Amino acid sequence: GQNIDQPTEMTATEGAIVQINCTYQTSGFNGLFWYQQHAGEAPTFLSYNVLDGLEEKGRFSSFLSRSKGYSYLLLKELQMKDSASYLCAVRNGTNAGKSTFGDGTTLTVKP
């Protein structure tokens, strides 16, 4: 089985940097995804990591350490529109592409 842990809530200030952590325990690993979900909307894909290290995409970066079962999503230059839930998802080692999701971290950006 798989177990994924993320903080439930975080608060940060507009313009600041925030790091959302995700730890996982899995019987098979084939990549880790981050999704953004605004209230009442569908999740949208943010990033993918399968090898150790940092992937940067504009204001968002994602880091993975497979040996530690750890990832983080780094959001820079926070904007009010970044207030959303951030979902960490681990894909298992089969070919079915299935992902197991964490419960999500609700980020509130304050002025």
Next chain:
Amino acid sequence: NAGVTQTPKFRVLKTGQSMTLLCAQDMNHEYMYWYRQDPGMGLRLIHYSVGEGTTAKGEVPDGYNVSRLKKQNFLLGLESAAPSQTSVYFCASSYPGTMANYGYTFGSGTRLTVV
């Protein structure tokens, strides 16, 4: 392109009624999934399909059935609705293999209430 379209968007059912949720994608994705999302519990996989004519059980399949007669459509059926099935249902699709690294594309969701 429409992406992933779910119908209906909202539905209220009485306990014991049945219904079918429709998911349609126009991206030629091989893989399709049904998840449910409950407050504070994240997304849980109900059933999934790796291609036309194939389906498999996910984490929480009891009380649901699925069919994938055409590659672009994935139907989720509730045989006899129960209040515990009150949830938001998301359909998702993706490419297979390394193309799956682009993640899922989700539909807008169906908000189902069973009374």
